[in-house]
Amino acid sequence: MHNEAKKVKDSLTYLTDLILPADTNHYGTVFGGKVMAYVDKIAGIAAMRHCRKPVVTASGDSLDFHAPIKSGEAINLEAFVTWAHKTSMVVYVKVEGENLMTGERRLTSEAYLTMIAVDEAGRPSPVPAIIPETELEISLYKRAEERYFDRKKQTK
Template identity: 65%
Template sequence: MMTEARPIQQSRTFLTDLVFPPDTNHHHTIFGGKVMAYVDKIACIAAMRHCRKPVVTASSDSFDFLAPIKTGEAINLEAYVTWTHKTSMEVFVRVEAENLLTGEKRMTARAYLTMIALDDQGKPTIVPGVIPDTEEERIQYEKAKERHVLRRKRKVEM
């Protein structure tokens, strides 16, 4: 039973936090693992907003670190469901740094995660489709099927 498709905008989620010294390495930049934890958390929230069910992370791919985030800067994350399959959702996450004193922002990481919706017994369950509205959402949606095929191929090759 397929549920009615929902606008991508419904899953769009934002998170901002301040980077403190305990969050950083000896270069005074945030630990990569800390960024990955933020990405997983916001992807989970976006996926749950989309399907209104518990979810688990099935994969994380195309995780690209582009620039460091320094102590004292803000980390800003944005996530949204780009595409769905039967029980899975692809979530795109964009990470940027913000210098709170100057207002300068720069992209620092991006990733795609696959989240699986679970029913009351912890088994995968059907998720609603997505409706892209903006040009960016349409591009993400159109390229998602290809990313899905590559993920499945990679999984088989392991």
Template identity: 60%
Template structure:
């Protein structure tokens, strides 16, 4: 890791969009793959803000769909770097939807992704440590080592890469 630790708040990124029929399935709810694209995009921004480097998605630990996003609603995503290792960053993403007529908001999905920062030659490069400040950031930071070990174990169980 680099010498300068950074507050998680410096990586915090938000995005809002309105959902149109082309974003939805035959139920009138947002395609899961479209939600996934938004999640990867906002997590990329958060990890680049933290590392000030180019990044690649290394893993998506979890994506829990909690409620549908319906056509005509707003989708709001919030992401921040919750923990770092040497060159990797865990990014937490929360997705909410809002009924723009009533103002009702609900959490529709949560996700943890891992990004790796790259140097100018495309090789992994050290990233700053993260400093959690808010209650949410502290809670996620405290449980991050356990998620890291689970990722590491899954990777080891898959064995070496084959081409």
């Protein structure tokens, strides 16, 4: 049924948008909160693709801003599920800024979000396991698993 293990690439999701002046602060760069909203949205889509169920955001393990994105540039996001445990999924999101005149792309943000699958009553619902294949997928899988167990130790 829905709980057969799935490959990372099955959840791969892309989103591109144009940063307009209304999306920016007084420096002409995108609001951090706007980037956070994009990150949360694409993480939700990737998680739903993985489990084919509604999801909610449980936590943002980290969101690191490396560089700004300016008005008139594109924001490019890539997300995929890196690890799954019972009802939760860790989603990695990479954000790039793109100068549409030169084609130059640069890493601007990275984030890890934990999403929980829910049933019709809003209760946590089982999700498929993940099958990492590439070196990057295996590395992210191992790191997500370590972070999960570290968080469990901190909450005890």
